[in-house]
Amino acid sequence: MDGVRAQGIVRVVVGFDGSEDAAEAVRWAASLTRLTNSTLRVVWAWKIRDVWDTTVAARESGTPSLAEMEVVARQRLKESIAALIGDEVPDVEVHVDQGPDAAGLVLHAATDADVLVVGSRGRGRTTSALLGSVSSRCVREAACPVLVIPRGLAERTGRTPGPSGGQPG
Secondary structure (H helix, E strand, C coil): CCCHHHHCEEEEEEEEEECCCHHHHHHHHHHHHHHCCEEEEEEEEHHHHHHHHHHCCCCCCCCCHHHHHHHHHHHHHHHHHHHCCCCCCCCCEEEEEEEHHHHHHHHHHCCCCCCCEEEEEHHHHHHHHHHHHHHHHHHCCCCCEEEECCCCHHHHHHCCCCCCCCCCC
């Protein structure tokens, strides 16, 4: 009997924005997913500027459609996941959504999650209060536990997630 699964961790959702903080969150989420034998959903709330150059370069002329840009976003996310976790988690669900409210999109994609994992930008109290913070909003509003991976956790602790189960690498 899988004790962790019996405790209810079936789906882990992680937010990704291309930053190193988000990459670290993906690595930790993949490790948690592997350890709990759960499923992993990686969410990217992309913006047009994130894929514009690649989408335009792939066209002979004209302005790319939102659908074309979403295809590029989905492919870019799949490539990022492969680079970050390889085949550590065999079945990863990719969720891309476009819009200015990244926290809202991540929260919506995590409505059926048992755990939501996000990176911490570490911007400090004043900046977070002025600009808002995806991780802070997720902690306040998520319908499940939220695991916030602090900036530089692997470097500070010498622990990296992966096949060793997060043991010193």
